[in-house]
Amino acid sequence: MNIAFSPCPNDTFVFHAWVHGLIPGAPKLDVTYADIDITNNWAASGNGPEVLKISYAALPWVLSEYALLPSGGALGRGCGPLVLTRGGLSQEADPALLSGRRVAVPSERSTAYLLFRLWAAQNxxxxxxxxxxxxxxxxxxxxRDGKIDAGLVIHEARFTYPSYGLSLMTDLGNWWEGDTGSPIPLGAIIAKRSLDTQAIADWAKASVEYAWAHPEVSRDYILGHAQEMDPSVAQQHINLYVNEFTRSLGDEGYKAISTLLGRAAQEGLTPEFDLSLLR
Known part of the structure; x- marks a missing residue:
């Protein structure tokens, strides 16, 4: 089975057991490690791998071909994208100072960028x-180098941005949670509807549970793909992004996804779709 996910610690932690043949009955995986912008585009093309990690914000474009799996993804609290600046723009600054500025984002169809657009529309x-x-x-x-005025960052940047001399303007996770009371849907695991998606979800869930039961086993695999990340930062990353929603979305998780994508559709930021396709 072909699968694509990022080389980030949360993904390699979650899928280590399955990738290494430690889940009974699960098929062998042929893994492609790819940035989220790449996997979002693969899913939208319909020609991507059978299983992918994509942004929740990209779901409206792919749900006819792919099903959302309830296990293996990233959704939680206190783990939102950050808007970072340098120089005089800081958390005390008026967000209106971003008006007319150049801002870098990790993907046009990322959850981070969707949250940013919802926040910017108000601020x-x-x-x-x-x-x-x-x-x-x-x-x-x-x-840091002044090539852009602000950056929207995800993943381990939450822990490492001070080392670049950058300032936090806004934590979009705090904004979203305060505005909706819901956790943040970040990364989704999807599988082609032509497959046995229930079985794939069960294997992903088993891989999560194996990782929690044997956290030391995946260490070398995680650090080998973590782009020279400090081991303590990798562990912080895992602790933040791998949680009970990774094991199973549950009603609260599905409600958060419906809230995000329903609001985005109302604002004309994503296509409208039948929310029942999420389950």
Missing amino acids: VPGGVGEIIVMPFNEIMPAV
């Missing part, structure tokens, strides 16, 4: 200037 009069898509690991250096 940045006239909107930002130019949006530039770049791999998430290139965003902080670009802000």
Whole structure:
């Protein structure tokens, strides 16, 4: 079975057991490690791998071909995207200062960018200037070096941005949770509807549970794909993004997804779709 997910610690932690043949009955995986912008586009093309990790914000474009799985993804609290700046723009600054600025985002169909657009509509009069898509690991250096005015960051940047001399303007997770009371749907696991999606969900869930039961087994695999990340940062990353919603979305998780995508459709930011397709 072909699968694509990021080399980030939460994904490699979740899928380590399955990738290494430790889940009884699960098929062998042929893994492609890819940035979220790439997997979002693969899913939208309909020609991507059988199983993918994509942004929840990309779901409305792919649900006719792919089913959302209830296990293996990233959804939680206190783990939202950050808007980072340098110089005089800081958390004390008026977000309106972003008006007309150049902002880098990790994907046009990322949950991070969708949250940013919802937030900016309320806080940045006239909107930002130019949006530039770049791999998430290139965003902080670009802000630091003055190539862009602000960056929307995800993943381990939450823990490492001070080392780049950057300032936090807004934690979009805090904004979203305060506005809706819901956790943040970040990364979804999807599988082609032509497959046995229940079995795939069960294997993903078993891989999550194996990872929790044997956290030391996946260490070398995680660090080998973590782009020279400090082990303590990798563990923080896992602790933040792998939680009970990763095991199973549950009613609260599905409600959060419906809230996000329903609001996005109302604002004209994503296509409208039948919300029953989420289950």
